[in-house]
Amino acid sequence: MTTLFSELNPPPRLLMGPGPVGVDPRVLRAMSMPMLGQFDPAFTAYMNEMMELLRQLYRTRNKWSLLVDGTARAGVEAILVSIISPGDKVLVPSFGRFGFLLAEIAKRCGGEVVTIEREWGTVFTPEEIEAAIRQHQPRVLAVVHGDTSTTMAQPLDRIGAICRKYDVLLYTDATASLGGMDVAIDAWQVDAASSGLQKCLSGPPGSSPITLNDRIVDVVKRRRHVEAGIRPANFVDGDGPVIQSNYFDLGMLMDYWSEMRLNHHTEATSMLYAAREAVRIVLAEGLDECFARHRLASEAMTGGLTEMGLKLFGDQANKMPNVTGVYIPDGVNGDAVRGMMLNDFGIEIGTSFGPLHGKIWRIGTMGYVCRKESVLTCLAALEVCLRQAGFRAGSGTDAALAVYRAAESPAQTAKAS
Numbered sequence: 063m064t065t066l067f068s069e070l071n072p073p074p075r076l077l078m079g080p081g082p083v084g085v086d087p088r089v090l091r092a093m094s095m096p097m098l099g100q101f102d103p104a105f106t107a108y109m110n111e112m113m114e115l116l117r118q119l120y121r122t123r124n125k126w127s128l129l130v131d132g133t134a135r136a137g138v139e140a141i142l143v144s145i146i147s148p149g150d151k152v153l154v155p156s157f158g159r160f161g162f163l164l165a166e167i168a169k170r171c172g173g174e175v176v177t178i179e180r181e182w183g184t185v186f187t188p189e190e191i192e193a194a195i196r197q198h199q200p201r202v203l204a205v206v207h208g209d210t211s212t213t214m215a216q217p218l219d220r221i222g223a224i225c226r227k228y229d230v231l232l233y234t235d236a237t238a239s240l241g242g243m244d245v246a247i248d249a250w251q252v253d254a255a256s257s258g259l260q261k262c263l264s265g266p267p268g269s270s271p272i273t274l275n276d277r278i279v280d281v282v283k284r285r286r287h288v289e290a291g292i293r294p295a296n297f298v299d300g301d302g303p304v305i306q307s308n309y310f311d312l313g314m315l316m317d318y319w320s321e322m323r324l325n326h327h328t329e330a331t332s333m334l335y336a337a338r339e340a341v342r343i344v345l346a347e348g349l350d351e352c353f354a355r356h357r358l359a360s361e362a363m364t365g366g367l368t369e370m371g372l373k374l375f376g377d378q379a380n381k382m383p384n385v386t387g388v389y390i391p392d393g394v395n396g397d398a399v400r401g402m403m404l405n406d407f408g409i410e411i412g413t414s415f416g417p418l419h420g421k422i423w424r425i426g427t428m429g430y431v432c433r434k435e436s437v438l439t440c441l442a443a444l445e446v447c448l449r450q451a452g453f454r455a456g457s458g459t460d461a462a463l464a465v466y467r468a469a470e471s472p473a474q475t476a477k478a479s
């Protein structure tokens with residue numbers, strides 16, 4: 063007997079967690095465009111356009127700015143497996159769950175991994191990172207830029223110069239930050255970075271934009287190898303160890319994204335359409351305008367939560383603007399409040415991991431949901447849920463509205479007060 067389920071009809075949700083978030087309808091529309099063959103000139107032109115869009119988003123001149131098919135960790139793995147040879151020393155300054163992920167992946171690549179840790183809710187000073195580099199002399203420094211598990215962003219503007227001084231390759235995971243705050247690859251001298259679509263880029267999970275500079279490309283070229291069947295005559299392998307993954311071999315991915323168009327995997331057509339539209343939308347808004355929108359939402363969200371009588375989590379000076387950690391008040395069941403937010407209001411807010419589990423909620427204001435209506439709706443619903451849970455919440459929604467009103471017409475607000 064055939065088992066048939068009902069037609070797919072997901073309930074409408076306002077996704078105010080740390081990602082995935084609501085997808086911009088223009089991105090959904092782009093995903094429904096017709097398939098093209100992967101060597102159709104129209105499609106390869108889209109691939110080239112994608113590279114140019116990514117250069118602008120990452121603020122880099124890196125030729126090799128492209129997509130890895132898969133969720134954000136596909137980009138992490140592609141970069142780490144392609145630059146770490148077995149036995150290479152890798153330093154991971156970890157300040158949250160995703161630092162552990164980098165260490166875990168680097169170990170699987172055969173790296174000799176040294177992790178230094180900060181208490182969750184804080185970040186490293188450049189001096190701490192430099193001291194660890196001096197002590198451990200790694201070949202690669204792998205660090206998360208914005209760690210959604212703690213809501214913190216590690217400032218990177220001085221780390222690149224430190225890495226150059228000691229001839230260390232710098233990789234950063236910008237999954238949570240790209241599109242929501244500045245990620246200035248060239249100015250910060252970051253050698254490689256990766257991201258995902260499902261956070262500040264307002265796309266679905268499933269495509270990972272990466273960028274690589276010449277220092278990375280040199281390493282990859284030394285490990286170059288092309289699989290049999292597509293290997294050009296006279297091709298000479300690099301003299302370094304073969305990259306231990308076929309799917310994530312950046313050398314082969316570069317051959318595919320280059321003028322050679324050497325076939326590797328079949329590019330995920332609809333995901334490329336999604337990524338192209340997602341990045342195009344951010345650039346059309348303007349990077350500075352987009353970052354300002356995220357900062358304003360953060361100001362309104364943190365102002366609203368504080369006015370409600372809640373306590374914010376972590377070092378606020380280093381908090382990402384796109385996600386806010388807030389302590390669950392004493393005596394309130396965090397999961398019950400989240401359940402009520404979802405079931406009664408259709409709003410998702412985030413739980414948390416590891417040492418923060420059961421202690422904080424994480425509320426995202428990322429990408430398409432980073433808007434006044436979403437912030438106010440989420441706060442209004444949270445106020446009700448907290449009251450139902452026995453907590454006397456102050457009027458955070460009014461406070462958040464005041465932040466938006468002040469930003470909309472600063473002169474008028476000044477006169478009224």
Ligand SMILES: Cc1ncc(COP(=O)(O)O)c(C=O)c1O
Pocket residue numbers: 080081133134135136160206208209210211235236237238258267268
């Ligand atoms: C900073 C960071 N890195 C990596 C990931 C992993 O991303 P994905 O689940 O898309 O593979 C996430 C997901 O939340 C993240 O926030």
